[in-house]
Amino acid sequence: xxxxxxxxxxxxxxxxxxxxxxxxxxxxxxxxxxxxxxxxxxxxxxxxxxxxxxxxxxxxxxxxxxxxxxxxxxxxxxxxxxxxxxxxxxxxxxxxxxxxxxx
Amino acid sequence: xxxxxxxxxxxxxxxxxxxxxxxxxxxxxxxxxxxxxxxxxxxxxxxxxxxxxxxxxxxxxxxxxxxxxxxxxxxxxxxxxxxxxxxxxxxxxxxxxxxxxxxxxxxxxxxxxxxxxxxxxxxxxxxxxxxxxxxxxxxxxxxxxxxxxxxxxxxxxxxxxxxxxxxxxxxxxxxxxxxxxxxxxxxxxxxxxxxxxxxxxxxxxxxxxxxxxxxxxxxxxxxxxxxxxxxxxxxxxxxxxxxxxxxxxxxxxxxxxxxxxxxxxxxxxxxxxxxxxxxxxxxxxxxxxxxxxxxxxxxxxxxxxxxxxxxxxxxxxxxxxxxxxxxxxxxxxxxxxxxxxxxxxxxxxxxxxxxxxxxxxxxxxxxxxxxxxxxxxxxxxxxxxxxxxxxxxxxxxxxxxxxxxxxxxxxxxxxxxxxxxxxxxxxxxxxxxxxxxxxxxxxxxxxxxxxxxxxxxx
Numbered sequence: 001x002x003x004x005x006x007x008x009x010x011x012x013x014x015x016x017x018x019x020x021x022x023x024x025x026x027x028x029x030x031x032x033x034x035x036x037x038x039x040x041x042x043x044x045x046x047x048x049x050x051x052x053x054x055x056x057x058x059x060x061x062x063x064x065x066x067x068x069x070x071x072x073x074x075x076x077x078x079x080x081x082x083x084x085x086x087x088x089x090x091x092x093x094x095x096x097x098x099x100x101x102x103x
Numbered sequence: 104x105x106x107x108x109x110x111x112x113x114x115x116x117x118x119x120x121x122x123x124x125x126x127x128x129x130x131x132x133x134x135x136x137x138x139x140x141x142x143x144x145x146x147x148x149x150x151x152x153x154x155x156x157x158x159x160x161x162x163x164x165x166x167x168x169x170x171x172x173x174x175x176x177x178x179x180x181x182x183x184x185x186x187x188x189x190x191x192x193x194x195x196x197x198x199x200x201x202x203x204x205x206x207x208x209x210x211x212x213x214x215x216x217x218x219x220x221x222x223x224x225x226x227x228x229x230x231x232x233x234x235x236x237x238x239x240x241x242x243x244x245x246x247x248x249x250x251x252x253x254x255x256x257x258x259x260x261x262x263x264x265x266x267x268x269x270x271x272x273x274x275x276x277x278x279x280x281x282x283x284x285x286x287x288x289x290x291x292x293x294x295x296x297x298x299x300x301x302x303x304x305x306x307x308x309x310x311x312x313x314x315x316x317x318x319x320x321x322x323x324x325x326x327x328x329x330x331x332x333x334x335x336x337x338x339x340x341x342x343x344x345x346x347x348x349x350x351x352x353x354x355x356x357x358x359x360x361x362x363x364x365x366x367x368x369x370x371x372x373x374x375x376x377x378x379x380x381x382x383x384x385x386x387x388x389x390x391x392x393x394x395x396x397x398x399x400x401x402x403x404x405x406x407x408x409x410x411x412x413x414x415x416x417x418x419x420x421x422x423x424x425x426x427x428x429x430x431x432x433x434x435x436x437x438x439x440x441x442x443x444x445x446x447x448x449x450x451x452x453x454x455x456x457x458x459x460x461x462x463x464x465x466x467x468x469x470x471x472x473x474x475x476x477x478x479x480x481x482x483x484x485x486x487x488x489x490x491x492x493x494x495x496x497x498x499x500x501x502x503x504x505x506x507x508x509x510x511x512x513x514x515x516x517x518x519x520x521x522x523x524x525x526x527x528x529x530x531x532x533x534x535x536x537x538x539x540x541x542x543x544x545x546x547x548x549x550x551x552x553x554x555x556x557x558x559x560x561x
């Protein structure tokens with residue numbers, strides 16, 4: 001089975017305001033986008049399980065057709081950039097998504 | 104031909120790294136109607152706002168303002184800069200006004216009218232607002248602000264929408280230096296003045312605010328041109344190697360935001376649910392279809408940051424596989440010693456061990472922390488109101504990894520490698536205390552506008 005890394009052209013994470021991190025998975029080929037969208041392996045539940053977090057922390061989960069994209073947003077466990085911060089831009093939190101297998 | 108208004112945007116964060124001049128000049132050769140760029144971001148963390156500092160080097164801010172101002176004055180069109188000097192505090196606005204004065208003098212620019220828009224809010228004014236029964240409503244699941252929230256806040260700014268910028272332009276300002284504002288507001292202001300509706304005006308700003316990030320391939324700090332008509336925004340890449348495509352523009356519309364459909368401003372929200380993107384030229388994409396939903400009551404966003412304490416850092420490495428396998432135990436032992444000596448962690452001070460090589464990047468979100476990495480790089484971070492004490496705590500927190508007592512340890516001359524026996528002085532620790540909105544009858548009561556004529560020939 002191919003992984004998300006092989007099918008998506010962009011997989012990224014970034015702050016969305018100071019209390020959230022948003023994840024974008026974007027496909028160059030429409031067929032790959034539809035394959036992932038239809039496979040239903042990338043869902044609110046699967047993402048919560050992957051990151052071992054309460055599904056309630058996922059505040060938004062949308063399929064964004066105009067950009068061939070799937071997007072979700074999580075609430076940070078504390079605001080960005082305070083003491084103890086390890087990713088102030090939220091820019092390296094996407095890595096575990098790359099290995100998701102797509103039937 | 105439909106009435107159109109053209110805006111050139113050379114950078115998505117003025118001064119953060121220097122803008123690229125060639126694509127900007129190429130765009131200005133096409134005689135745009137306005138030169139606009141945003142200079143602010145919350146991504147840099149709470150320190151610059153809280154400490155009223157800046158994240159961008161002054162030399163690069165000067166570089167960008169100089170290039171933009173010279174072209175705007177040559178063309179005789181407005182230049183608008185938003186969220187001056189990273190944070191949009193009064194200091195940031197004054198700093199950018201001073202840069203404009205210096206550039207005008209250096210190049211002997213003919214007189215022009217400048218507007219400076221301030222939106223910093225004193226903590227006392229916010230306290231007074233609460234005392235009068237006002238509500239400072241938490242965003243993103245935060246509780247409403249109380250006096251304690253304000254006590255913990257060092258500095259706060261209100262986020263303007265387009266209205267005060269519109270008024271400054273209508274009053275004849277040719278250069279507008281704006282304090283903290285929505286990125287899209289600086290683009291929307293001249294479009295609203297031209298008679299376009301709020302939907303297309305704010306949407307144009309949303310699409311254009313990050314300059315070449317909405318084009319492909321990926322390049323920062325290159326210029327883009329937006330050509331706005333009553334119902335469409337056409338964005339063109341100005342760099343010869345870049346194109347604006349439906350995919351690049353649509354994917355930018357969802358960048359750095361919780362969802363791709365809604366953009367909130369004080370006066371309402373832009374609904375992008377039905378937007379369409381089509382390629383209309385080799386380097387140009389047209390976007391159509393936004394709607395604007397007016398807010399029942401104007402709610403102005405507040406951003407605030409407060410100081411937590413002084414910060415110290417130490418770097419420690421571990422290579423012994425037996426220590427690595429039991430690193431949590433070693434850290435627990437070190438923390439016990441801190442508790443004994445300095446009182447409970449989380450009371451008067453905070454301590455964090457960042458374990459690079461295991462889960463230093465992702466922390467608790469790391470799905471697969473290796474049990475046995477080859478080596479560990481540990482950054483020890485301490486925060487305490489008193490700097491000397493933060494240093495003492497950091498030294499003990501780091502050295503106690505060196506002295507960690509683990510059963511049957513073979514390396515009895517030190518359980519960790521110290522990169523150097525020094526404690527690094529970090530920037531002070533700040534936190535975001537306000538991510539809130541306040542309902543106001545007159546949002547412009549939060550904004551102060553000052554006009555000035557700048558004459559570089561004098």
